[in-house]
Amino acid sequence: MSVALPQSHLPRAEDFLLWPPAIQPYGFRIVDRLFAHRVVAGSGAPTPLPRGREIAPRYQVDGVEHDVASFMDRNFISGLLVIRDGSVALERYGLGLQEGDRWSTMSTIKSMTAMLIGAAVHDGAIPSIDEHVTRWLPALRGSAYDGVSLRHLMTMSSGVRWNEDYTDRDSDVNRYSKSMADRVPGGVLKLMSGLPRQHAPGTSFLYNSGDTFLLGAALTAAVGMPLADYMSQKVWKPAGMECDAFYTLESEGGQEIGGSRAGMCLRDFGRFALFVLNDGVISGNRVLPEGWVEAAATPAFAVPDPTPIFDITHYGYSWWLGRDVMSALGFAGQRIDIFRKDRLIVITLGAFPQPPHAPPGDHDRRAEVVHFTNAVRACF
Helix, strand or coil, X not given: CCCCCCCCCCXXXXXXXXXXXXXHHHHCCCHHHHCCEEEECCCCCCCCXXXXXCCCCCEEECCEEECHHHHHHHCCEEEEEEEECCEEEEEEEXXXXXXXXXXXXCCHHHHHHHHHHHHHHHHCCCXXXXXXXXXXXXXXXXXXXXCCEHHHHHCCCCCECXXXXXXXXXXXXXXXXXXXXXXXXXHHHHHHHCCCECCCCCCCCCCCHHHHHHHHHHHHHHHCCCHHHHHXXXXXXXXXXXXXXXXXXXXXXXXXCCCCCCEECHHHHHHHHHHHHCCCEECCEECCCCCXXXXXXXXXXXXXXXXXXXXXXXXXXXXXXXXXXXXXXXHHHEEEEEECCCCEEEEEXXXXXXXXXXXXXXXXXXXXXXXXXXXXXXXX
């Protein structure tokens, strides 16, 4: 007979992309309890973020004016950080998130992982981003990934057929998610190697979370260490990140998921954005090749029209691109906006209700984030 002991109930990991709004803010803070993960070790000596004058942006939607508090309440915002010229101009927490808590990156980690490719190029571990992924992942030989390069993976142009429909339990992205939840060793690589080809590599844009998994796996093989350790060595420790971050893994002790559901604290999102804004240089030491950030922010493909986010028009090296902005975007409201000319960073973390849970006639939260960000820009 079992003894009735207290237990914590955790949301179903395989339903990660399908959670209702009541579960999202809790689940997004405890991703490392739901999936296998590997720590990205910080420095132990955080680099301070200077404090500047606090701004108070206001904007209008349908003739109604909103301030910061209204923006956060209306749009289920958990974290808000504005940095201008290296100094914090606004920092807010909501939905139970506290300083030092880690929140799920969702797909914003794709943009960060792609920056590490640049570090490996700078280190000489990757001779060219036009090398084929099968050089490092021979298990993909004979699959639709023959002839697919690292550049193709970074620009979502592998040509492999993929369904990224989060509401369809049988979609490729949800089969990928279930394999991670079940912690199947080699399960994601097996899934990817069985996909058919739809277009010739490099000819067409199709958003594919699995492509970034392969990018991270190839990077791991190229540098000869786990992706989390390489991120720690090249960025987390040198940049003085204040919290250990984590990558989730496809299985216990397995390959990092380079393209989704990592975890880090709000101010470290900001420090990574500063790393990009500073052209991949940390404390005078170049981590990325000169010109890499500019190349990452150069359009490779136009995104499908109409784009679901009206200010975004193109895609680069795993960064979404618009007028004067390079953005890392993630499921349910995660966004890093870097305005390089303005020396401005705007980070929003959130828990946007997703179909089928979003109420009928609900307002467009992604569009409202853009309105808010424009109001932030007007403060300077």
